Amino acid sequence: MKATGKVFILGAVVFSAILFSCGSDADNKGKEGENKTDSLAQADVELMNAGKNGIAGVYQLISERLGPTKETFVIDQTKDSVITCAKGTKLFIEANSLVLEDGSAPKEKVTVEVQEFYSKKDFFAAQLATVSNGVMLESGGMVNVSATSGSQKLELGSGKEMAVLFPRSGNADQKDVFYGSKDSVGNMNWDQNPSSVNNSVDTSATKKEKRMITVYNTLEWFGVIENAIVVDKPPFDNDLAKVIQNFANHFDDNFKPSKKLVKEGLQNGTDFHATLKFDKSGKVSSVKFKPGDAVLQEEISGYLKKMPKIEIPGKEDKLSKCEYDFHFGRRTSQKASQVEAKDLSPFRKKVLKEISNAEVEYYVLSSANLGWINCDKFYNTPGEKTNFFVNTQGAEDTRVFLLFNDIKSGMNGGIVGSGRFSFPNLPVGYAVKVIAISTENGNPKLATAETKVSTSGYELQEFKSFSMDKLDQELGLLK
Structure with a gap:
């Protein structure tokens, strides 16, 4: 139902263990949300009370007391709107692009709420990890955007986009849009695929976007293996962990996906999960996949079972009593070059016309969703x-x-x-x-x-x- 903001020619798989009122001619400077009038001393009383509800209660209070303020803006849904937030983020919302969950147009006034996260303090207070399926990201800022009409939630309509402009910090490195979602315990993960946050996607609106096309000429695989599920609870062993990581490094260095896997196994944004076990000889004895792609299962499972055995004298029993949890997800390659094209989509032309010096002073990203939006790049560094x-x-x-x-x-x-x-x-x-x-x-x-x-x-x-x-x-x- 929504459109992605970039065109990706080729993707890559992460092999990781885990485990944005006024018309178009003016900015709306928006007032900050309610002032935090309670003193920190009063918050300390609340802190002790929050502790009674465990660590989740404590972090909820930290987010409320030390996290960034939420801002609210009332916009005219019948006109293009430019919103300017306190920390510099700009949002461009096209006229009539926000709809109710059933796709109908809102009948009451539209309120947009924005929370900006730029500092490391912001990151900690909201527990915003900068990770995409286990791969480290470097952030240029994050926002959480929601919209309502009366008591009803709004979303971007089918084929609609919202421009999110993050202030540049002095460098000209390229960053992309990532969409965020939290798991059951509050851990944040970012993905370049909007469908990863439970929204359907209609890519028709961005097929003509040619200004910034990212060309990927290599398919990269990354591996991190981590002792995540323990059978019979053997003591944690750091030496064993290092050997397991070496096993993952071998996968990184040597696994080459077949053309069939590239063509069939990477066509969607689905995440894949598997559990890996070793026998006492150090060989992979089983790879159990949760529901996923048959090509991925067959090829990766077969390769893992053919890998050299792990040698760790005296600790074979510990090795065989552990299960290793894997999370597979697709991400774009880190080796990219930018291609400049002459044609601009009508939407991007409108954004650049309404916001002066946009491409000089901001990272201009097109978002398919409301919700958590991150201006990021994969952090790739050589070395150990x-x-x-x-x-x-x-x-x-x-x-x-x-x-x-x-x-x-x-x-x-x-x-x-x-x-x-x-x-x-x-x-x-x-x-x-x-x-x-x-x-x-x-x-x-x-x-x-x-x-x-x-x-x-x-x-x-x-x-x-x-x-x-x-x-x-x-x-x-x-x-």
Whole structure:
């Protein structure tokens, strides 16, 4: 029902383990949402109360108290509207492009609500990981956009687009639009396919978009294997984890998809899941796929079973007692070149006419959806990568978030054992800040550390009770 904002010639598969009132001639400067009048001291009382509801309750309060303010705008649905938000984001909404869920036009006034996320503090407060199906992203900003008419939700109509303009930060690197969705525990994932966030797609509106066509000339495969499901609960073993990662690296370096797989297995944006087991000899003994593409199952399963065996003397029993959870998803290649074409779609022409210097001062992205929208690029760096493990010494009901010092990127740690969290496929030697919060007996506690990504991981110590003011100060130190 909606249109994608880019034209992709060739995609790639991620092999990852996980596990936007007025008429067209004026900007609407929009008022900020309700002021946060309660003091942080009052929030501390609420913090203790939130702790009684576990870690989810604590992060809900953090998001409300320390997250960016929501802005509301009332627009005239019968005219093109340009919205300017507090942090610089601009939204171009075409006349009559917003509809009710049944496709009919709204009869009451239209209200658009926008929340902008540009700083690392924003990322942490909302737990916005910059990850696309397990692959690290560098963000140029994120927004969450919703629209209502009366009490009814609105969406973009069939074949309609919304332009989202993110301020450029001084560099001219290319960024693309990503659509976000959260899982049951609040972990954010970003995907370039709008259908990944449960919306159908009609690509007819963008078939004539030729201004920025991304040409991909290589098909890339990435692998991260992570001990995610444990049978009989053997103790976590760092040596075993390293050997498993080497196995994944071998897949990265050697697997070449057949033409059949490229043609048939990558035609849609479906995610694929599988569970992998090894026998005591170190060979892959089973690859169990959840419902997915038959070509993908046959080819990848066959290749994995033919890979060299894992040799880890004395730990064969541990190896065979673990299951390894895989999440397969499609993403675009990192090796891209931009092709300039003469023709512009009517929609893009309209955006560039209404917003002066748009392509100089902004990343101009076309979005097929409302909701979570990210201006990102895949972060690709040469050099060694590793599964970076953070040990919280068994702290229960804990979440760990990692932020890079020199990159606008962050991610949630995946639980791989009691108090142990994994951050897959990170560049070794990069400076990071680790922030962990737990609720010990309902009492919220905080632990932070400055460190570097290493193969040896990091022991996070000294969880202490904290105030919202203390957390606010800590987040204010982020670069």
